[in-house]
Amino acid sequence: MQKNLLIKLVVIVGILLVFLYGIFGIPSKLSGDGLREAVLKHIRLGLDLQGGTHLILQVQIDDAINAESDRAIEILRDELGKQNIANADFSKPDSSRPDQVVIKGLSPDATTALRNIVNDKLPEFTASSGTQGTQVITMKPDVLAKLRTDTVEKSIEAIRNRVDALGVSEPVIQRNGLGGENQILVELPGVDDLDRAKGIIQSTARLELRESRGGPWTSEQEAMQAQPNHLIPPNMVLLHGRRDQGGGGDAVYLVSRTSVVSGTDIRDATTGTRSDTMEPIVHFYLNPGPAKKFADFTAAHMKGGPDPANLAIVLDTRVISAPGIEGQISDSGEIHGGFTPESAKDLAMLLRAGSLPASLHYLTERTVGASLGADSIRSGVKAAVAGMLAVMIFMLIYYRGAGINADLALVLNLVILLGFMGFFGAVLTLPGIAGVILTVGMGVDSNVLIFERIREELRNGKAPAAAVDQGFDRAWTTILDTHVTTIVSALILFFVGSGPVSGFGLTLIFGLLANLFTAVFVSRVIFDAILSRKARGAALSI
Amino acid sequence: MEFFRNTNIDFLGKKWYFLAFSLIFSTAGILSMIFWHGIPLGVDFRGGTLVTVKFADKPDNGAIRSDLEKAGMHNAVIQNLEPGSNEVLIKLDIKETNEAQLDKGTARIIQALDTNPQPGKQNINNSYRIGFSAVRGSLGNRDPLHAAPAEYDQLARRIIDFRDKEHSGIIKSMDVLKGVVPDAAVEALKQDFYTANYGVRGADVVGPQVGGQLRNQASLAVGFSLLAMLVYLWFRFELIYGVAAVVAVFHDTLITLGAFSLTNQEITLTVIAAILTLVGYSMNDTIVVFDRIRENVKLMRREGLAEIVNKSINQTLSRTILTSGLTFLTVLSLYLFGGEVLHGFSFALVIGILIGTYSSIAVAAPMLVAYTEWRSKRSAAVAVPAQGSKGKVRVKV
Numbered sequence: 001m002q003k004n005l006l007i008k009l010v011v012i013v014g015i016l017l018v019f020l021y022g023i024f025g026i027p028s029k030l031s032g033d034g035l036r037e038a039v040l041k042h043i044r045l046g047l048d049l050q051g052g053t054h055l056i057l058q059v060q061i062d063d064a065i066n067a068e069s070d071r072a073i074e075i076l077r078d079e080l081g082k083q084n085i086a087n088a089d090f091s092k093p094d095s096s097r098p099d100q101v102v103i104k105g106l107s108p109d110a111t112t113a114l115r116n117i118v119n120d121k122l123p124e125f126t127a128s129s130g131t132q133g134t135q136v137i138t139m140k141p142d143v144l145a146k147l148r149t150d151t152v153e154k155s156i157e158a159i160r161n162r163v164d165a166l167g168v169s170e171p172v173i174q175r176n177g178l179g180g181e182n183q184i185l186v187e188l189p190g191v192d193d194l195d196r197a198k199g200i201i202q203s204t205a206r207l208e209l210r211e212s213r214g215g216p217w218t219s220e221q222e223a224m225q226a227q228p229n230h231l232i233p234p235n236m237v238l239l240h241g242r243r244d245q246g247g248g249g250d251a252v253y254l255v256s257r258t259s260v261v262s263g264t265d266i267r268d269a270t271t272g273t274r275s276d277t278m279e280p281i282v283h284f285y286l287n288p289g290p291a292k293k294f295a296d297f298t299a300a301h302m303k304g305g306p307d308p309a310n311l312a313i314v315l316d317t318r319v320i321s322a323p324g325i326e327g328q329i330s331d332s333g334e335i336h337g338g339f340t341p342e343s344a345k346d347l348a349m350l351l352r353a354g355s356l357p358a359s360l361h362y363l364t365e366r367t368v369g370a371s372l373g374a375d376s377i378r379s380g381v382k383a384a385v386a387g388m389l390a391v392m393i394f395m396l397i398y399y400r401g402a403g404i405n406a407d408l409a410l411v412l413n414l415v416i417l418l419g420f421m422g423f424f425g426a427v428l429t430l431p432g433i434a435g436v437i438l439t440v441g442m443g444v445d446s447n448v449l450i451f452e453r454i455r456e457e458l459r460n461g462k463a464p465a466a467a468v469d470q471g472f473d474r475a476w477t478t479i480l481d482t483h484v485t486t487i488v489s490a491l492i493l494f495f496v497g498s499g500p501v502s503g504f505g506l507t508l509i510f511g512l513l514a515n516l517f518t519a520v521f522v523s524r525v526i527f528d529a530i531l532s533r534k535a536r537g538a539a540l541s542i
Numbered sequence: 543m544e545f546f547r548n549t550n551i552d553f554l555g556k557k558w559y560f561l562a563f564s565l566i567f568s569t570a571g572i573l574s575m576i577f578w579h580g581i582p583l584g585v586d587f588r589g590g591t592l593v594t595v596k597f598a599d600k601p602d603n604g605a606i607r608s609d610l611e612k613a614g615m616h617n618a619v620i621q622n623l624e625p626g627s628n629e630v631l632i633k634l635d636i637k638e639t640n641e642a643q644l645d646k647g648t649a650r651i652i653q654a655l656d657t658n659p660q661p662g663k664q665n666i667n668n669s670y671r672i673g674f675s676a677v678r679g680s681l682g683n684r685d686p687l688h689a690a691p692a693e694y695d696q697l698a699r700r701i702i703d704f705r706d707k708e709h710s711g712i713i714k715s716m717d718v719l720k721g722v723v724p725d726a727a728v729e730a731l732k733q734d735f736y737t738a739n740y741g742v743r744g745a746d747v748v749g750p751q752v753g754g755q756l757r758n759q760a761s762l763a764v765g766f767s768l769l770a771m772l773v774y775l776w777f778r779f780e781l782i783y784g785v786a787a788v789v790a791v792f793h794d795t796l797i798t799l800g801a802f803s804l805t806n807q808e809i810t811l812t813v814i815a816a817i818l819t820l821v822g823y824s825m826n827d828t829i830v831v832f833d834r835i836r837e838n839v840k841l842m843r844r845e846g847l848a849e850i851v852n853k854s855i856n857q858t859l860s861r862t863i864l865t866s867g868l869t870f871l872t873v874l875s876l877y878l879f880g881g882e883v884l885h886g887f888s889f890a891l892v893i894g895i896l897i898g899t900y901s902s903i904a905v906a907a908p909m910l911v912a913y914t915e916w917r918s919k920r921s922a923a924v925a926v927p928a929q930g931s932k933g934k935v936r937v938k939v
Binding site: 438 | 673
C-alpha cells in the first residue's frame, strides 16, 4: 500500500515538472522578469492580447480561370491560322462562366479541325456544339476544381513569401477554415507599417515582357486611327500605361496578347540606380530556359534587325515602359519607370516573392493596438486571480481539510492546462483566459461531486476509508459523462469557431482533460496519503 | 460546514409554477426578438465598422456626435465603455463599410475627430497604427543623437511602453516624453508626430460577406453541439433522457438570447462562445441529476418515478447549489474585472448559469417524469381499457 502510494506520488510530481517545463522551459533568470519572459516565450499570445491585425482576403479565382481560357483562345487562333481558317470569332459571353469560350463563324470543316485541335492541344478542355451553329469549349470539371485549389494555394504561398520578406515575425497565413473555399486568413502580429503591408499583400505583381508594335498614343481612339483599316490585329491588344517621355501621364500602347517572359520566369530581382539619370531601377534575372527564349526574341526584334519592335514591360496589365531593344539580351534586364527608391525596393521584393495567380480583395480587417491588448491582459489576469482566489478560499472554509486537497488539485489543474498550451503552441486569447477561469469554476465541480458523495457515505455510517472509496467510485460515472459532453461542445467550438472562439474551445478541452486527471487521480492519492497516516476509523476532515 | 442536509423538497409538485416561469421568460424573449429589439447582432455578424477610441479626458458624446455629423456620418452609434476609462466605441453601419475600400469608415472617423490635424505628421496616440517600428523609423531617419541602432531600438521601445503600459495609450503632449528619453530625441520625433487629445486603439471592419458566414457558423456550432449531446445521452441513457436534456438546454439558450434582446445587448462572436459554454454547463448539471436518477431507479424498485426523481434532485441539491455558486463566483469576477471585451461574454454566463441550474431541476426532470407517466398511462389504457390506470410508474434503464 505505502509503496504503491509512493509510486503514484512520484508520477504526480513528474507530471507537475513536465508541465511546468511546458510553461517556463528552462528560465534564464529566476527573477520576476525572467519568469515572465520565459512564459511569453512558451505561451503564444493571441492578436487580441499582443496587438496585431487579422485580415480575411478573397481570391478572385475567376482571374486565374480567365487567364487559362485566354491561353486556350490564343492556341486555337494560332492553330486554326496554320490551317488557314481565319474568320473564327471567339468570345466569353457569360461573365459568370469564365471557363467557357464560344466560337462563332466556323464552317463544318473548320468545326472538325477545331475539335481535333482541342483533342490534341487542349486536353484541359472539351468541345461541344452550342446554339445557332456555335461551338463551345469548356474546361473539364476536374481541371477546373484543381485550378481553383491551386490558385488559392499559390496565392497563400505568394503571400507568405511577401510577408516573410517584410520581416513580420510569426505570421499566420492559411485558408480561412469554414469561411468559404476561396478565402485566405492572414494574421500579422504588430501593427506597424500596416498600410504598406496591406498594399504589398494585395499587389498582384504579375510582370510580363511583351512585344510592342506601337504607341504611346494619348487615347484608344487615337490608337485605332493609327491602325491600318482601323482594326487591331487579332494577336494584339491595346493596353493603358505610363508615358515614358514627357513626365508620365496616361498612354495607350499596342502590345501582343501573349508574353515573351512572365513573372514565373524570373530568378531574382534587385534594385539599383541608372548611371545617367540617377533614377531608381529594378534589375531582373531570368531562369535559363526563358533566358534563351528571350535572347531569341531580342535578337529578332532589335533595332536595325529584320523585324524591329519595342519591348513592353507590363505590370498587372499596365505598361510601365516600352523601350526599343538596343541589342540582344539574354538572362537579365532592367526596368525603369518613375520609381521612388521605396517603390523600386517593393517591386524587386514582389518579383522575387512571386506574383499572385489572381487578384485579392480584402473582406475583413481587425486591428488591435498594443495598448488595448495590454489592457486586456491586465483585466483578464486580474479576473482570473480574483476568481481563482474566491473559489479556493470558499473550498477551504466549506470542506476544511479536504479543501486543501481540492485547492492543490485546482493549482495542478492550472499548471497542466497552461503546460498543454505551451507544448501544443496553442494561442492564448482573451476568451481563452475566460476559458481558463471557467475551467477553474467547472473543475471544482468534480471535487464537489466527490466530496458531497463522501459526506453522504459518511452520514450513512461508513468508515472513512470505505466512504472515500465509495465516493470516488460512485462519482466517477457522473464525472465521465459530464466531461465527455462538455468536451464534445468544446471540440465543436474548436472546429467550427474561428480565431478567438477556437482558442477558447482549445483551452476548455485542455482544461477538462487536466481536470479529469487532477480531480479523480491526484485528489484520490492525496486522500489515500492522509488516510494511511491516520489510525483506522479516525475522523476525516471534510 | 454544510448548507444543505437531508433536504426534502417536492420539486415535481411545483412543476406548474416552473412551467409558468419558463413560459413567461421565453415568451418575453421571443416577443422582444420579433417585435422589439430583434436579435441585436454585433459587428462580427452584421458587418460594419467598429472603432475603439480613447480620449485624454472624459469624452463629450455630444461633441463627438456633432463632429461625426459634420463629416456626414449620421447613423454612427457612440457607446461609452466603463466610466473612468474615457473610452468610447464608435460604430458605423454596414452601408458605410465598403469591401473595395475597407478602411474608409475608420479613416473618416479619424478625420472627423481630429479637429486640429497637423499635415505631414501623425497622431502618436493612434496606437492601432503607430507602434514600435514607426517610432524607431522616425528616430533612425532623423538620427538626433548620432547613436547606435541598438540605442534607438531601446528608446523606441521605452516610448511605446511609456504610452501603452504607463499611460494606457494616451500621451497628453510630446514634451511629456522628455522625462523618458533625451530631449533631442523628443525634438526629432516632434517633426513626425504630434499628440491629439484622443487615440484610436483598435478598429474592426467586417464586410457583409464574412458577417453572413459567421452567422451561419455560429448557428451550426450551436446546432451541432446539441445534436452531438443528444446522441451521447441516447447512447448512455435512453432517448427520452437525451430529449429532455436537449429541450432543457434549448430552453436555456432561448432565454439567454432573449435576455440579450430584452436588454438590447449585442451578440458578438465571444457571446456565442459563452452560449456554447452554457450549453455544456447546463448539460453537465442535467447529467448529474440524471445519473442519480439512473442509480436510484436500480435501488428503489418500489417507488414511482416521480418520487425517485424528487429524491435524486434533493440528494444532488447540495452539489448543484455549490457548483453553480462557485462557477457563478468565477463568472462574476470575469464580469467585474474582465474588462469591456468580456462583458457580453460574462453577461451570457451569468444568465446562463442561473437558468442552466434551474432548468435541470425545473425543465429536464419534470419532462422526463411527464413523458414516462404519459407512456405508461397509454400502455395501461391499451392493456386494461375498462379501468383507468393509477398504477405506479416504473422506468426501465
